[in-house]
Amino acid sequence: MTRQEYLSELKLQLRSLPVEEQEEALEYYRGYFDDAGNDQEVMKEFGAPEELAQSIVSKFAGIPSVRQKLKNESEDGTCGSFSNDEVRSLDISLGTAEIVMIKGAFFSVDFRGIAQGDIRYGLSPFGTFSIENTKKIPDISFWTHNDSSENKVYHPRILIRIPEHTKIDLLRLHIGAGSFDAKDVEIQSARCYVDVEAGKIVLSKVRGGAAEFHCNMGNISFTGELHGLIKANCGIGNISLVLEGNPDDYSIAAKVGLGSVRFNDLHKDGFGSIICSGQKQNHFLINCGMGNVKIKM
Amino acid sequence: MMFNTGSSLLDAVVLAVVAREQEGTYGYRITQDVRNVIDVSESALYPVLRRLQTNSLLETYDKEFSGRNRRYYKITAQGMIELDSYRRDWIEYYKKMNSILLGDDL
Numbered sequence: 015m016t017r018q019e020y021l022s023e024l025k026l027q028l029r030s031l032p033v034e035e036q037e038e039a040l041e042y043y044r045g046y047f048d049d050a051g052n053d054q055e056v057m058k059e060f061g062a063p064e065e066l067a068q069s070i071v072s073k074f075a076g077i078p079s080v081r082q083k084l085k086n087e088s089e090d091g092t093c094g095s096f097s098n099d100e101v102r103s104l105d106i107s108l109g110t111a112e113i114v115m116i117k118g119a120f121f122s123v124d125f126r127g128i129a130q131g132d133i134r135y136g137l138s139p140f141g142t143f144s145i146e147n148t149k150k151i152p153d154i155s156f157w158t159h160n161d162s163s164e165n166k167v168y169h170p171r172i173l174i175r176i177p178e179h180t181k182i183d184l185l186r187l188h189i190g191a192g193s194f195d196a197k198d199v200e201i202q203s204a205r206c207y208v209d210v211e212a213g214k215i216v217l218s219k220v221r222g223g224a225a226e227f228h229c230n231m232g233n234i235s236f237t238g239e240l241h242g243l244i245k246a247n248c249g250i251g252n253i254s255l256v257l258e259g260n261p262d263d264y265s266i267a268a269k270v271g272l273g274s275v276r277f278n279d280l281h282k283d284g285f286g287s288i289i290c291s292g293q294k295q296n297h298f299l300i301n302c303g304m305g306n307v308k309i310k311m
Numbered sequence: 312m313m314f315n316t317g318s319s320l321l322d323a324v325v326l327a328v329v330a331r332e333q334e335g336t337y338g339y340r341i342t343q344d345v346r347n348v349i350d351v352s353e354s355a356l357y358p359v360l361r362r363l364q365t366n367s368l369l370e371t372y373d374k375e376f377s378g379r380n381r382r383y384y385k386i387t388a389q390g391m392i393e394l395d396s397y398r399r400d401w402i403e404y405y406k407k408m409n410s411i412l413l414g415d416d417l
Binding site: 035038039041042043045046048049050056059060061065066069070 | 337338339340342353354357358360361379381382
């Protein structure tokens with residue numbers, strides 16, 4: 015591995031940090047390489063970029079990933095464990111925040127730029143691991159990217175760790191104006207419900223059964239596998255589904271307003287509809303207003 | 312060394328190493344200097360430096376060095392106060408340790 019490759023990988027692995035922290039760390043390690051002279055020696059000392067990143071990120075997680083009970087839950091210990099066996103579904107409902115989901119040993123949540131108590135998470139008695147913000151996060155600079163204030167206020171950022179090979183019954187994701195990025199996380203979920211208002215959702219390794227996508231003004235980018243009934247409602251945003259599977263096993267019915275719907279080579283721009291003869295076991299039901307829905311198989 | 316270095320001792324060592332240089336010193340050298348006395352992985356130093364900097368115990372500035380900018384760390388007045396209190400704590404601590412391990416008089 016060259017120094018450049020090492021640093022690029024490190025940069026990727028530091029994504030969960032605030033941007034200024036990422037740059038600060040990269041600047042440091044760039045200088046370190048320059049001063050040390052022997053790149054291979056340095057990389058050996060530092061270990062894999064992931065390990066180095068881990069040591070940086072863990073030190074910066076302002077609040078350790080404590081196991082926290084849902085506030086209005088009884089003290090009966092029902093949300094003690096966040097292990098893979100206990101969690102049956104994921105319910106994430108968050109407003110304005112940058113949310114990154116990565117692999118971890120347990121289900122856990124780190125956050126910064128959000129007051130303790132403005133976010134709550136925990137495991138319900140029914141095995142639902144839920145994360146929600148309890149009030150709107152007031153942070154004007156999120157919109158303007160204005161960092162000029164002397165008081166260093168971090169943008170609201172949330173880091174969610176989920177174990178490898180997470181297999182759940184339901185993935186419910188509701189994002190307001192923020193962004194949700196789960197690029198490197200594999201999730202297997204029997205049902206998926208993905209809902210975005212003005213924000214952006216990226217899910218790239220999800221295997222699921224039936225799914226429902228709601229996109230108001232935002233963007234949803236989904237890569238993976240889906241079966242059964244797949245519904246997509248799109249306002250003025252964009253929904254992109256890149257799916258594995260044989261397109262011949264899928265049928266589609268789409269209503270289109272001013273927007274456009276594409277299913278492989280089949281497409282409809284502007285008022286009209288796409289209707290396949292017959293409904294197969296795997297079926298897309300699309301309702302598209304002014305946005306774009308693109309399905310590629 | 313067979314003794315674990317706790318995080319406050321590591322902070323103290325880093326502050327002391329940086330304080331030795333009037334003009335400040337840079338990441339790679341700090342790492343080497345610290346590793347001369349305690350067994351700590353190279354990757355452990357950056358988070359410490361960054362934390363000390365965010366807590367205003369260290370400050371940084373960039374200076375040109377062979378055609379590039381090198382980041383220097385310098386101890387602040389607040390850092391000196393902190394280091395001073397570490398030094399006093401250390402004297403207390405090693406006296407006690409000496410008394411029990413070596414049988415020295417307190």
